[in-house]
Amino acid sequence: MQYPDHFDVIVVGGGHAGTEAAAAAARMGVKTLLLTQSIETIGQMSCNPAIGGIGKSHLVAEIDAMDGIMARATDRAGIHFKVLNASKGPAVRATRAQADRALYKNAVRDLLEHQDHLHIFQQSVVDFLIDGDQVTGVQTQMGLTFRCHAIVLTTGTFLGGKVHIGTQNHPGGRAGDAPSIALAERLRALPFRVGRLKTGTPPRIDGRTVDFSVMQVQAGDDPRPVMSALGNASDHPRQVDCHITRTNPDTHAVIQANLDRSAMYSGAIEGVGPRYCPSIEDKVVRFADKTAHQIFVEPEGLNTTELYPNGISTSLPFDAQLQFVRSIEGFEHAHISRPGYAIEYDFFDPCDLQYSLQTKALAGLFFAGQINGTTGYEEAGAQGLLAGINAARLVQGKAAWEPRRDEAYIGVMVDDLINLGTSEPYRMFTSRAEFRLRLREDNADQRLTERGAELGVVGAARAAHYQEKMVNLAQLHQTVAQTWVAPGSDLAGALGVTLQKNTELAAILRRPEVSTAALQRAWPEQSLGLLEQVIIETKYAGYIARQDEEIAKIRRHEGMTLPQLMDYADIDGLSNELRQKLAAAQPSTLARAARIPGMTPAALSILLVHAKKQHGQTASSGATELAPSTQPNKVMH
């Protein structure tokens, strides 16, 4: 049958990309349907039970700045919070939380169920309805059809998913869940380039069979950080410790002896795994001289004894898993509650997407999450947010939101994916962001919330909270700018500085040894968060100004479009290597071409001239070429 109601946006998949996409579209006021195989697994953390971390927490903060759900759910479910890189600079500080899986899932489902304009339906999608090059709806397993304007597809590892344990394998989207085979076949028939990736998980362990007394204890931070700008540590559930143990030469010997039965090493897996998240087999083989590898023993939740031993993902057969696990200190008597496994799945070359995450081939179809070759909840959630917003914008007949690399990690990620593609599951790192100093957790709201409000994706409560922060921040900046510190004064004492003469407070705040805590001792009436913000902005001001010049140059190049399907083989003066790279990437602007490895200023000049020439041949007048590729987004500081 055809479902009687027409939807604006249908989101397929209830993982981290799907939930953010559905919530974002619904926040924008368009009628949204979330279709999932199982309502019970909405917001499921399939891999390790943690949200955030270096680079990733920046994405979470950006989702939060756009009023998304990931950070809020984490504050309701986090049972161990830590700030990584606390001793390093503010730009690279990152919050990470261990989450109780059940609480996290509940929080996500609760937030979705209370979201206006959002409906949820449990049914597997098997096909699209297509009219010309435009999607018009989906068909589910039971033959039900739903009509819509736009579809956001977030199928994670379920497309053509295949689970490997040792030499055995079976189709699966996640251990215990069915894959989406029909949909995978349907998509493979459409003009998308498909690749295979793989990822792995470790065996889970029953905590009652583990000896924690021999392990190193890792406590959460005090004071405890929060994920959401609207969060409060008092919302957090009970907090618990994590533990660290290590593999040893005996462990490595077991793994070496069983390598021929590892799915990864026996050639059963064709997909490419991430370099930064190697299986334990990989670690032992590639870094044979290391005698121990760390294992982070993470709790799965408050009401379960199950543990996630992070660091030993494996596709060895179960008997070898049990043997090597029991060789590890503290795990001598461990009971494995679920075997580790590797999973292979389809992904679609992100180069076939537009910056809005809409596919180039089919109007109205958006892809978000692992389907685009990424890994991680945060990467998925951020894409979901972007796709959800842009699906709604499409329905509303408005221009897409395309955050730039200097505005958001979301912009860095999408640009990397679309411009360069990926050959392994893509994960965010701060080193991917050339404008790292301005893309911080602490200023995500300053970068994005105002824009989010314009787009209509940010609700009234957050907008008001943001406005208030900005007013207070401006006042505090003014106070700092007007304050001079005299030698021997109380303020100098509180800040712990020795001065020769009256000195601007701003100059003192730039010194590396001056801390936020010290400033708060002097000004106890001010909030720690605001003081921190002012210190960070003061410290970074010079670097940010310098980056502005770099950004201005990039924006000039951003405004110069390159023709699609340019024949780079015909262009003289480019090296063969560059020709090949350009032909593969088909960058849409000069700025994107500039980010291709090995690109030189001279090669860019040549491209520019050829682009102008090609534009000139197709355009009727000489004045219309090189129009800015997109409507420039407003920069918010």
Add this chain to the structure above:
Amino acid sequence: MTDGLQSDLIAAVATAPGQGGIGVVRLSGVGARQVAEQVCGKSLTPRRASFSDFSDGAEVIDQGLVLLFSEGASFTGEEVVELQGHGGPVVLQRLLDLVCSLGARVARPGEFSERAFLNGNIDLAQAEAIADLIASSSVSAARAALRSLQGDFSARVHALEEDLAGLRVLVEACIDFPDEDVDFLEQVQVQQRVDALVELLAALKQQSQQGKILNEGASVALLGAPNAGKSSLLNVLAGEEAAIVTDIPGTTRDLLKVDLVLDGLPLRLVDTAGLRHTTDHVEQIGVARARAQAEHADLLLLLLDLTTLPQPLRRADVEHQLALLLQDVASDAQKILVLNKLDLVDTAPTATNVQDADHAAVAAADRNLWPGFKISAKTGDGIPQLRRGITQALGFEQQEATFTARARHIDALDQAATALQAALSELKLGQSTEIVAEELRSAHLALGEIVGTVTPDDLLGRIFSEFCIGK
């Protein structure tokens, strides 16, 4: 932030360096007028040529005509200024340095034409030609720059880039993988490595000989036995009576320096005291200085007196005299053999003669096969050939491409050096890692102008291959 579509200010020497009477530095882009007004110390009117000093505020570098073209009414379509001075590579380089210090950057090959084209001032039909120009001039400029930035410049820049990338790998790993039990770096080690990079860069700049030539002029030392005619040769080359020339051996007791431009190439020609063993105390000092001077020179002119050599020339005799001349002189500079007083021997000094068997024998006097020239400082015979030999030996190529490419490369090295210095001082101040990382990125970005774009993924790839990362 400036308007994204405005073009930044570029500058280049618009005339080929050489003997021309005029040397033009051209500026194009936003702020051209402002920079020119600062250089000229007065306000300018569009389309009106005016005579002006070109000054860096402390010193007048040159004088000449200044011309301002408004935006929309210039060759490139942007605001353009031409500073038309007296030229000469040294002056032009200083002028270019000056405008760059005031906010311009050195233009890429063909960039003026490119802008003209983009602003619709050049016909679409010429697009191909412009692209070819950029392509060929970039290639030849790169080649020429690499060749002229003497020695293994390219290899060294790549080695430097490699070291910098290696250091960034550690710093970035330290930032992105704090959970790992890998000791990526210790503060001291980073400081040492940045220190080493700063030194490498400084050495690289110093060794980019041509850069030095442009700034200071090449140094050419005249070395020869007493009364071999060094001072006469200097006078001939300099075109004036700069040194006292007598028949008495040992007349030149001190060093005599003359700055001159030889076929567009600025030189500092140093006449040394005749190298001989002497008991005269004053002359001894002069000889010692001559040796020191010879050791620091970019080029040595080894002068032998033909009348002291048996005719026809025999290789063994020449070698014997050269060995005497060079004893105690430790120099790996290039050398040219000059056989003077041709007028007093029978052989004719024709151009072809320089290539004849005699010459071949002489040139082979050293296993390095130095070029050799027979001249008469007195009559001027053979001097034009010698002049050409000198400019060739110094590797100077009279190409615009060479000039700007070299300037741009040196510019990039300077920027990298500045960023590395900043990284060093921030390390010493105890600034946090990400600030140091930012300076290292800046340095890498500058080197990228020479070696091409380096992406974060390149660094991540190295991190993953060198360290066992990941849970």
